[in-house]
Amino acid sequence: MSGVWLTVAVVGVGTAAIKALGPVALGGRPLPERLTNVVSLLAPALLSALVAVQALGSERSIVLDERLLGLAAAGVALWLKAPLLVVVIVAAAVTAISRLVV
Amino acid sequence: MEHGPSADRRHRDGVRAAAPLAVAVAAFGISFGLLARAEGWGWAAPIVMSATTFAGSSQFAALSVLGDGGTVAAAVSAALLLNARYAPIGVSVAPYMSGSALSRVLHAQLIVDESWAIAAEGHGRYNTRMLIGAGLTLYAAWITGTAVGSFFGDALADPEALGLDAAFPALFLALLVPQVRERRALAAALLGAAIAVALTPVTPAGVPIIAASAACLLGVRRG
Numbered sequence: 001m002s003g004v005w006l007t008v009a010v011v012g013v014g015t016a017a018i019k020a021l022g023p024v025a026l027g028g029r030p031l032p033e034r035l036t037n038v039v040s041l042l043a044p045a046l047l048s049a050l051v052a053v054q055a056l057g058s059e060r061s062i063v064l065d066e067r068l069l070g071l072a073a074a075g076v077a078l079w080l081k082a083p084l085l086v087v088v089i090v091a092a093a094v095t096a097i098s099r100l101v102v
Numbered sequence: 103m104e105h106g107p108s109a110d111r112r113h114r115d116g117v118r119a120a121a122p123l124a125v126a127v128a129a130f131g132i133s134f135g136l137l138a139r140a141e142g143w144g145w146a147a148p149i150v151m152s153a154t155t156f157a158g159s160s161q162f163a164a165l166s167v168l169g170d171g172g173t174v175a176a177a178v179s180a181a182l183l184l185n186a187r188y189a190p191i192g193v194s195v196a197p198y199m200s201g202s203a204l205s206r207v208l209h210a211q212l213i214v215d216e217s218w219a220i221a222a223e224g225h226g227r228y229n230t231r232m233l234i235g236a237g238l239t240l241y242a243a244w245i246t247g248t249a250v251g252s253f254f255g256d257a258l259a260d261p262e263a264l265g266l267d268a269a270f271p272a273l274f275l276a277l278l279v280p281q282v283r284e285r286r287a288l289a290a291a292l293l294g295a296a297i298a299v300a301l302t303p304v305t306p307a308g309v310p311i312i313a314a315s316a317a318c319l320l321g322v323r324r325g
Binding site: 011012 | 121123144154193195197201207226266269270274281290292293307310311315321322
């Protein structure tokens with residue numbers, strides 16, 4: 001039981017420190033130009049990695065399942081210029097329905 | 103600077119953008135509270151963890167390592183490895199976080215993948231007010247969900263049956279699309295996804311995402 005609380009405490013402090021690192025060390029000042037060019041590509045690189053891992057990853061493997069149908073439906077919704085709320089709902093609904101069917 | 107009508111609108115925009123996700127986040131909070139309770143964590147520890155860590159995947163990781171009989175050291179390393187991506191993410195928003203060191207520390211705690219993605223304006227620019235509005239919304243949803251799950255989760259549905267696990271990649275896809283209008287950004291996106299997919303079967307969870315951030319080194323070469 002104390003192992004749980006120790007884990008909660010260390011993960012909490014560690015995560016808070018990781019999140020605060022950049023804003024505390026560099027907060028409010030522009031990054032050097034070299035670094036700006038790199039950091040500006042962080043969003044596309046990480047966002048697409050998150051899409052891939054969350055749509056295809058399962059433990060330590062890549063699986064093609066109903067999530068992919070939901071993501072494809074979200075892609076269609078985006079292409080039709082649907083608002084964010086609709087895109088997210090379409091993805092969840094298509095995934096849920098295909099899980100019922102399969 | 104934090105006040106006035108335009109500041110209000112921007113915070114509210116963040117709240118609005120995060121609202122659809124808040125439902126999914128709350129549902130996963132419920133399953134975290136429920137699973138933690140089932141693993142003998144009691145009702146307080148899961149809620150304290152959601153309030154202090156606020157990074158869902160790492161919390162599930164710590165829970166499952168301890169549940170499988172792993173050591174505290176193993177649980178902590180798995181969780182912190184998953185959260186290591188918040189170091190480069192923190193650097194990316196740092197130029198837009200002004201204010202005292204204390205306010206920067208507190209605002210930084212509202213950084214999660216979803217609030218950061220919502221705050222991204224393209225070309226490496228971030229809107230801190232969107233980040234705060236979205237972050238607070240998701241934080242409230244995460245803690246509320248965890249509390250509900252740890253008190254009476256049994257009665258509630260499984261988020262996967264509702265397809266809510268697909269809501270997250272759909273959000274990230276929606277926020278990715280406007281980011282990849284130029285060739286270099288598209289190349290970084292494709293490389294990032296390729297790195298993440300290639301490493302998923304061979305590395306512990308968390309490593310594929312951190313490694314994917316290396317794709318932004320394409321920016322070293324200008325133009």
